[in-house]
Amino acid sequence: MDLTDSTRGKWTVITVSGRIDATTAPRLDAALQDAIRAGRMWLALDLAGAPYLSSAGLRVFLSALKAVQAGGGGMALAGLPDPVREVLEVAGFLTILPVVAGLPDLEP
Amino acid sequence: MSIRARLLATLIPALLVLLGALVWGGYAVSREAVLAQINQATAHLAQTHAREFDALFESSRSVAQELAASAALMDFTDPAAGGALLAQTLENNPALFGSALACVPGIARTGPLAPYRFRTAGGVAARDLADPAYDYTRRPWYTEPVRTGAGAWSEPYFDEGGGDILMTTYSHPVHRGGSVAGVVTVDIPIETLVGKVRRLTVGGNGFAFIVTPTGRMVGSHRLGGLSEGSLWDLAGRSAGSPWEVLAALIRDPDPDLRRVEDPFRSGTSWLVTRGIPSAGWTLAVLYPEEEVLRPLVDLRGRLALLALLAAALMAAAIPFLASTFSTPLTALVGQSERYARGEFAGDLEEGTGPREIRRLSRSFNLMGKAIAEHIEAVRSATSQKERYRQELRIASEIQQGILPRIFPPFPELAGRVDLYGLMRPAREVAGDFFDCFRLGGGRIAVVVGDVSGKGAPSAFFMAMARMLVRTLAGRGLTPAEVLRRANHALAEDNASSMFVTLIYGEYDPASGLLRLAGAGHPPPVVLRPDGTAHCPAMEPELPLAALPGSRYHTDEFRLAPGEAAVFTTDGVTEAMDASDAMFGEQRLLQAAAPAAGASAEAIAKRVLEAVDAFSGEREQYDDITLLVLRRPPGAADEARPAGCPESARLDLPARMEVLPRVLDWTRATAREAGFDEAEAGRIAVAVEEVVVNVLRHAYGPGSEETFQVRFISGEGGMTVRVTDHGRPFDFRRERSRYDGRASAGQPVGGIGLHLVHAFMDEVNYEPDTEEGNVMILFKARRPGKASG
Numbered sequence: 001m002d003l004t005d006s007t008r009g010k011w012t013v014i015t016v017s018g019r020i021d022a023t024t025a026p027r028l029d030a031a032l033q034d035a036i037r038a039g040r041m042w043l044a045l046d047l048a049g050a051p052y053l054s055s056a057g058l059r060v061f062l063s064a065l066k067a068v069q070a071g072g073g074g075m076a077l078a079g080l081p082d083p084v085r086e087v088l089e090v091a092g093f094l095t096i097l098p099v100v101a102g103l104p105d106l107e108p
Numbered sequence: 109m110s111i112r113a114r115l116l117a118t119l120i121p122a123l124l125v126l127l128g129a130l131v132w133g134g135y136a137v138s139r140e141a142v143l144a145q146i147n148q149a150t151a152h153l154a155q156t157h158a159r160e161f162d163a164l165f166e167s168s169r170s171v172a173q174e175l176a177a178s179a180a181l182m183d184f185t186d187p188a189a190g191g192a193l194l195a196q197t198l199e200n201n202p203a204l205f206g207s208a209l210a211c212v213p214g215i216a217r218t219g220p221l222a223p224y225r226f227r228t229a230g231g232v233a234a235r236d237l238a239d240p241a242y243d244y245t246r247r248p249w250y251t252e253p254v255r256t257g258a259g260a261w262s263e264p265y266f267d268e269g270g271g272d273i274l275m276t277t278y279s280h281p282v283h284r285g286g287s288v289a290g291v292v293t294v295d296i297p298i299e300t301l302v303g304k305v306r307r308l309t310v311g312g313n314g315f316a317f318i319v320t321p322t323g324r325m326v327g328s329h330r331l332g333g334l335s336e337g338s339l340w341d342l343a344g345r346s347a348g349s350p351w352e353v354l355a356a357l358i359r360d361p362d363p364d365l366r367r368v369e370d371p372f373r374s375g376t377s378w379l380v381t382r383g384i385p386s387a388g389w390t391l392a393v394l395y396p397e398e399e400v401l402r403p404l405v406d407l408r409g410r411l412a413l414l415a416l417l418a419a420a421l422m423a424a425a426i427p428f429l430a431s432t433f434s435t436p437l438t439a440l441v442g443q444s445e446r447y448a449r450g451e452f453a454g455d456l457e458e459g460t461g462p463r464e465i466r467r468l469s470r471s472f473n474l475m476g477k478a479i480a481e482h483i484e485a486v487r488s489a490t491s492q493k494e495r496y497r498q499e500l501r502i503a504s505e506i507q508q509g510i511l512p513r514i515f516p517p518f519p520e521l522a523g524r525v526d527l528y529g530l531m532r533p534a535r536e537v538a539g540d541f542f543d544c545f546r547l548g549g550g551r552i553a554v555v556v557g558d559v560s561g562k563g564a565p566s567a568f569f570m571a572m573a574r575m576l577v578r579t580l581a582g583r584g585l586t587p588a589e590v591l592r593r594a595n596h597a598l599a600e601d602n603a604s605s606m607f608v609t610l611i612y613g614e615y616d617p618a619s620g621l622l623r624l625a626g627a628g629h630p631p632p633v634v635l636r637p638d639g640t641a642h643c644p645a646m647e648p649e650l651p652l653a654a655l656p657g658s659r660y661h662t663d664e665f666r667l668a669p670g671e672a673a674v675f676t677t678d679g680v681t682e683a684m685d686a687s688d689a690m691f692g693e694q695r696l697l698q699a700a701a702p703a704a705g706a707s708a709e710a711i712a713k714r715v716l717e718a719v720d721a722f723s724g725e726r727e728q729y730d731d732i733t734l735l736v737l738r739r740p741p742g743a744a745d746e747a748r749p750a751g752c753p754e755s756a757r758l759d760l761p762a763r764m765e766v767l768p769r770v771l772d773w774t775r776a777t778a779r780e781a782g783f784d785e786a787e788a789g790r791i792a793v794a795v796e797e798v799v800v801n802v803l804r805h806a807y808g809p810g811s812e813e814t815f816q817v818r819f820i821s822g823e824g825g826m827t828v829r830v831t832d833h834g835r836p837f838d839f840r841r842e843r844s845r846y847d848g849r850a851s852a853g854q855p856v857g858g859i860g861l862h863l864v865h866a867f868m869d870e871v872n873y874e875p876d877t878e879e880g881n882v883m884i885l886f887k888a889r890r891p892g893k894a895s896g
Contacts (some may be wrong), residue, residue, distance in 0.1 A: 007565045019768075019771070021767060022767055022796060023764055023768060052771075053793075054796045054797060055860040058850075058859055059859070062850070083790075086790075090848070090866045092861075093850045103411050
């Protein structure tokens, strides 16, 4: 799994390429927590290149969401492949995580 | 004859006889009493009157004697003096009619002299009886005393020329100087006597009369004063006549009433007689019987009338009385006829009528109810029996339907598997069954079972057990696990306490591997081609449904080409002969031996023949089941065809680094097994969650242990087994931790297991098995749903 950072308006966009599984999720978690510690409270995850997501990733999403909400920011997911969307949906995460089709759709 | 007619015919005559007896009895008793009383009364009356007559005669006689005495002392030849004396006498004695003083002729100077004084309407008249026309010297009243020198009463006579009336006269001699100088008389008129007897008359028709010594009768109307002739003459003239009877009775003094045929009239009278001693006469009173008994006859008539009235009343009452019996009886008859027709509805009136009838009605109603209930019970029993038969038929059909009928069952495995099964029920519905079906990867499953009990419930139980085994098999569970889960399901809700002994085997024709798990069932006999046989040792286990939580073992061995496994039920080994000896395992081995090398069907039939020969005439006691699984002699171990992995297995160190490999391999295997990309991805997520769970919970970090992941591809889908050897976890608790609703405000546990259940069709956890803790995931293959 590869991670790249970029900025889009107020959003810090982290682009994920590769599976988010129990072995890779800690790295994603570390990246998110770094950003939050850096005061970047608007985090967007571009998952278009992530074909796989397990509960390990969900936990990472959830802890990041808690942190940014506590810091007055927000979190969004963009470009969800079908399997990932399905996992989020089955786990009930679509009700708490805003999802957009692509990065241009992020709220300014 | 109706009750009314019978009552009438019986009661009315009886009543009449009774009343008649009362009337006549009363009459007879009363008659005696009345007669006794009449007797007393008339006797008294007659006595009184007889005394009165006696007194009259006696006093008249005294007067005559005194007159005679007086005449003796005077010159009675002086007509004037004599006449005065006579007149004096009449004056003093009003009962006398006349009195005479007759001188014996010669005594008086004047010749015959007989002054006579008698009463007339104008007073006392005088007459001289010395009248030659009268000539008293020839009259009996004169001649008798002169002749006898004593006084006497004359017979009644009509004193023509004298008193000119009917009279009786007492004449008494007048003695002077030792001779009779004259006769004095006193006359009593018959009229006086008649008057007296008339007064004496008893009742309306009673008749009294006086009988003189010569039989002359003095009486009133019937005699006209004085009878013409003598009673004695009348009696003497006609022998056997009433007169004779009467005369005899009058002559025979008897103070009692006597019954006579009354000669004065037609009829019977009662006679009482009394003597009048002074005159030698007899007073007789005839009392007409009908008059004496008239009150009695009247009474009798009244009683008879009353009796008739009573009989009439009873005759009128009987129909009413009869109706009180016959009306309810008619109702009872009607009711019993209705019963006879099979109509039991409707009750008789129980509230009215005589008590016995009410009780009878009540009994009738109870009987009707009882019969109706009985009929209903019989009907219900019959229909229950019918239902039971129907049930048995259904059960039999179910059970027969369960059994494979077509052999060989798997034509595509011809030459690789030789399978034959038979089941012969002891009764309509057997408790035995066997089954065979395909598993994935060209393997087959065989089942032989024996359900406790017989009949419909057993058949259903059997069907359930068979279905459970069929459902559980082929999902990657070992035979022991199949039985464990089947037992769990059967034991969980086993209200009827039934159980089933069962042996379950999975056979791979390619390798000859036979994996067996038994639940209280005998192991198969393995028959080698050379005729030897052996019985593989298997751990004895509990039957299915006997106890929840039972565990089972999987034993495996390989069938060499030509070898056959003979599965039986205890109906074979426990078949008995006439002496209660059992067929037993040894005989089974011996029986099978000659068929070694023959087909499965030949072996099965050979064993069955041996059992039949052993049992002889004895009735088959239990169902007999034989299933023979034979590896044909020509079958050789063969390579598995490509793309049809029997199973793939990974032995992995318990470290997180292995996860990407597992996921890749999972995805590839799933794709190979025919799942599309999306399904393969879902299976991968599930496998990751399970593996991560094992790594985190079973071992903890830094463990040197290993765990296994095994994929089994079957016809229905794919099974993934993840086996660890660490701590088991609480599957149920973990399963219920996450409900599928995420929340940013709270920590999440159990999401992984939630995803596993969402993505897999079946999730089973078998902690603490021989292999270890096994998580078994099954994903069904859905041909129509290739995307996802």
